[in-house]
Amino acid sequence: MTDHNDGPSRRTVLECMTWAGTGVLWTISGGVPHSLGLVDEAKASEAMAVDAKSTGALGLTFLQISDSHMGFDKPANPNAKGTLEEAITRIKAIPQKPAFMIHTGDITHLSKESEFDDAEKIISQAKLDVHYVPGEHDIIDPDIKIYKERYGRGTKGSGYYSFDANGVHFLGLVNVANLKGGGMGSLGDEQLEWIEDDLKGRSASTPIVVFAHIPLWSVYPAWGWGTEDSARALGYMKRFGSVTVLNGHIHQIMQKVEGNVTFHTALSTAFPQPAPGTAPSAGPMKVPAEQLRKMLGTASVTFKQGEQRLAIIDTPLQS
């Protein structure tokens, strides 16, 4: 589970391939991750319920949804709208209502008004507050006008912001704007300065959750799967005891723990992408129809207050 290499080791890749078909429940106690093993959805809910009983409270549980790609209709999934609807239906069925949802970008495929409309229509059915950050597919129009009008109110720059919930401090970051030729994801100086400023004066015991579209660690630079100036951002978070980084973009589950920082990427609800280096490119991966829903899904994240402990459960549309 722990992987101190910068790139994905062979072991990581293999683990991720295993994870693709089921949920993984894991927890952190005192900064050390413990995998509770592969679980299916029912067992995951059970485990959470047991935990809730033993602690007397669930603390904070929120959901992560990512890469809905409204408008995508290619062979890898001709009905991305349908699979997003399935994901939201499952979210609605969760017995304990999550506090809110985060969306880690690529809401749409081509930044069209009609695609944003479809996303809104479907996602709003979950009846949860949603905190968005854009993916590169959401800011295709000049000046990022459509995304900003819909989701950018009260945000800075291309749409970054922070907020607090149950004692946890959240930063929604944008690493898909003003990208430079030959590079990867980028936060840019202005946003980096804002991050430093935003974290100043906060207690080191405050749990920090950072969410952004492209992974903030170098998953696979050859495919651009990383953020070139993420080290500076993570430097500002070194003094915090618990930092969780949630990303999307790569349409598969990956995680890495490095010191106090846990990195995790979520499944897409639209189409799977290949594991690093296993295909000529990162393009949509066509899998047999009966496999598709095992490779799409959402994640839930739970903090138990006072326990420095968090659990991330990835739930595919079909286990």
Add this chain to the structure above:
Amino acid sequence: MSFARTLAIGAMTGLVAAFIAAASPAQAADVEVKIDNFTFNPQQITVKTGDTVTWTNHDDIPHTVTSKTMVFRSKAMDTDDKFSFTFVTPGKYDYFCSLHPHMTGLIVVEASAGK
């Protein structure tokens, strides 16, 4: 023109286009660049002033063609969309996909014999 285009689609795109431009300086060539598997193909190409380069996206993911110095900049090109640019000034034109910036390409523009 259509003869040139047919030839230009061949594997030796750059050379053929350059050859045509040299052989008939009055006639500008059409040069094709394919976008396939998150790469520009050919990744580097030499053309003459007056030539038009047309990029076609064959991926299931949108891409852009964006000059590093913003000399040219396509909209997001969905599958099978095309973008063309006619080069009038000699020079080296580095470009990339603004959505996937690890995708880079280079157009070298040489003065055509007629200029």
